[in-house]
Amino acid sequence: MRDPEEMLREGLGHLADEVGTRVPLAQRARAGRRRRTRRMVGVATAAAVLVAAGGVGAALHGSGSSAAPSVGTPTDVPTQHSVLAPDGYRLEVWQNVGVYVPVGWGWGGAPGACGVGPSVGADGHRLTAAERTDGVLPGYVGRPVAQTPRCPKSATQGTSAAMPFVWLGAKDAPVEANLGHGFVVESQKYGDTTVTVGSSDARLRRTILASAHWMTGGACADWLGTPPMSGEQPSVGTAGPVAPYAMTVCAYAPAAMSGYQLLYQEQLADGPAKQLVDAVSDAKPTGEFSCFGASGGEWVLLHLTAADGTRDYVVDLSCPSIADPSGLQHELTSADVLPWAVDGVNAVLHGSPLIDVPGRLIAQ
Template sequence: MAGDPPSFCFGPGALVPTEDRSAPYVGRPVMLSDMCVLADQAGRPEASYLWFDAAVGPGTVDLGDGFVQETVEVDGTRLTVGSTDAALREQILASATGGETCMADLEVQQSGFPAVVPGDAERDGRVLNVCVYHSPGDPRPDFERAELDYATTLGREALQAYLAALAQGDRPRDQCPTIDYAEGEWVVLEIGTEDGEVLRRDVVHTFCPGIAVGADRLGGLETVRLTPEMVEPWAVEGIKAVVHGPSSMRSQAFGDYFIGPQG
């Protein structure tokens, strides 16, 4: 997207932003901008950064002039922090703890979600975790598993707006009964408590737009037909950069909320 400031580039050792290289950034190794250059052409980094699951092995690398890059692995997810500030690196890496919120890797058809805790999601829910997954694989997608590309947590206001829109939806059904297809993109909406417990997971399917309420896996056919009102509460922040959605259906179900690469 020439002319736009870069959101993310590939991970350390591959590509780095070319505009405002003094601004700290957080990213995943997914290509969302062409405004990047090879790291070996960019020289020493100018800003602190945090990468999730970049193609960098655990360990410490001295990049010169006091700039150090540290990589650790926690529950299968790699975190890479680069900075001249040792205290900042330590603080970020120490905050990485194991958990099941927005798991890094999922099987599509198997029952891959951990069990939810007992409770009424609509009554007891306080936060809405938004987890974006894509099928990995280049050049051929791997439709048997999915990897986390993006995650954010929204508050009770967004959660209540989403639940209110969902309550006005149709009854669940197969949205594309005559089409044989393999999905490659999902948004998992986790309704949780302030203590980090998950009460319910709803899966947004973007190929045949719909929401599987109370799902226990990514795969599934019976969904509530997706409407723009159901999308609006959580399609904020980085969602517009990472969720694609089929362009032929975007105007009907997504409105203007998803602006990822056209597909």
């Protein structure tokens, strides 16, 4: 008879090798932690979100609010949004906090970025210096993200003081400050994230602040230890790929300490998703010149959803390429970029001068 102790040592070693170890435990732990935290925050937060979701619509349609956007209704925005937001509002996400803002607002920087002020209009085009101050833009959403590799003076100067804004994740934002002429800035914290609203409309400020809520379980992790990876998770029981019906854009840049921080996320509808699939299938493989396994720089995860499962495309902007769900890298072309380089993503990514898409992802 074999020695039982020796048998246990060997047998346990073999048994242990059976387990699958490619499990994203850190991400799952963070997601689980957020769910627990959200439960602890409790019914009060959930109620506030529900009230806000209803209140946002009321604020827009109801009282003739002066700060409610008079331009920029959904039809003014070319992007096909598929997120269910209250009428006239869209969802903006920073880290794991979501907030509803008027759909006609543009995008730009916030304290902590190299520039404070709008840089991109509601249709995703880069604003000229005149457009930043001429009062046409009804407001903007600012993130503490460097808007270009080098801060242009125009991005730090000339912003209209009266332009309403929402700053997401701004550092050292005032809890409440009256800037004169009725323009008030208010901040609230949600976990580690500060949401700051500046407007002369008290109701709009309240409405936006009250709409802030936790975002969990989406396609975009708020932090990644390594660059995102392409891949697919087809459902069982379907034959062949099916056209996607939605695409989530997750834009990442290196975080301050390590890893990659989610800068922006947006959900687009089937049109852009199908365009992307077609464009990538037409793009040439990168061939011998490949950046496979590269790290650093900016990345975009494009998460496509279809009836037969999900597929992830990954764009590496520092080594311009796009990996399809099989992992094959293709050259990044304008056609690959146009479907998703829309709206606020142009305000948070520097892009690459190699991508010749006028007005989109080009550093100015």
